[in-house]
Amino acid sequence: MDTTDNAAEKTTGNTWERLTTARSRELGEELRRIRRHIGLALPRVAKDLGWSAGKLSKLELGSRGTSLWEIGILIGRYGVDKAVRDRVLALVDHRIDIHNFLRLHTPCPDALTVLTLHEANAATVTAYEPFAVPALGQTEDYARALTGDQDQVGARMKRQRVLHAPTGPRVLLYVHEVALHMGLDDPVVMRDQALHLTLMCGWPGVTVRLVPMTAGTRARLRHPATLMTFPDPIRPIACAETDTATVFHDDPQVVADYHLKMWRLGVLALGPDESHERLARWADHYDRGSH
Incomplete structure (x- = not known):
């Protein structure tokens, strides 16, 4: 070039x-x-x-x-x-940009340009999953067991480079305890995943907070969500993944609802130190089950 x-x-x-x-x-x-x-x-x-x-x-x-x-x-x-x-x-839209749009997973959600572009340039990324560890916090083995797709695993691991980038975003991951309680069939994979989250608690620019089982099944906990913010004047972006597509929003009113969701998760979640201790106990739990 x-x-x-x-x-x-x-x-x-x-x-x-x-x-x-x-x-x-x-x-x-x-x-x-x-x-x-x-x-x-x-x-x-x-x-x-x-x-x-x-x-x-x-x-x-x-x-x-x-x-x-x-x-x-x-x-x-x-x-x-x-x-x-x-x-x-297909990206050239002659209509008024309504600030809410959908991208099909072709070939997979982790390879979507709009996702990887904005994660790499975000100031903050806050992610929540109700039944699985958020993608940015998954180990390679956990992602493989979860998706069964090696190409998607590779794309997911590539996404995680932002966690170590010198100018990468500050990342907050909300992990619902049900994701650890339900787990996968392999206790070794779950042990390593819980240990990985425990170690992530000490990474610069990364915070992991556990939403305890006692938080119940409130409406705000039912659906996954990611919220990304940027330096001014770029507006925040919210997104949520379904089985076949990811929906993106930069409409201020919609994004405000995602901000409220994340605030409520912050109220329900354990603090960083308590989350670290609970994650370590989960790693020990699966370690004992792997022998």
Whole structure:
């Protein structure tokens, strides 16, 4: 790849501007990945199309509007195949952005561009699962036993790199105790998973809090949720995964409901120290069962 590519992109400050939305940033990231994959420098593409480098840079950052015609010209220049073309064009919505949208799991939820892009750039990530350990806290063996899909396991482990990134987000994982109580069939896998969560309690920038069985089956505990916040002026994003798709929201009223959910989870959950002690006991419980 031409070294002028990185230089041109650094001139933007690599910041997301006020007019961006989750959808426009997802489109921009897809276009950036395609360009880099085929090894074209940003200034070269802009010159070929008669655009300014700033225009293309803002498009890749999701901070300017676009049209189906412009995107068609751009991906035509990239010479992408039909599958890629259809995926990109599907992101160009001529209707008013209603700030709530759905992404099918093709091939899997952990590989969704809109998810990995925003996790990598978030200031905070708060995640909750009612019946399983949240994805960012899973061990490889636990993820494999849970999904039965090695490709998804690989994508999930790749997602977890944000936990160790120097500029990664602060992460808060709410683990419902029912996920440990129900467990998986293999006590060794569950022992290692509980031990992993125990160790995560000491990781910089990571907090693990256990929602105890005594919290009951309140309505707010029924469904999974993830909430990501960003430096101003980027609005927070909330998302929830189903069996076949993940729904994303950056509508302020919807996101406010997710904030309330996380606040209520914080009230119900054990504190960090007590969570650490309880997780260690679960690891010991499964260790005794594995012999």
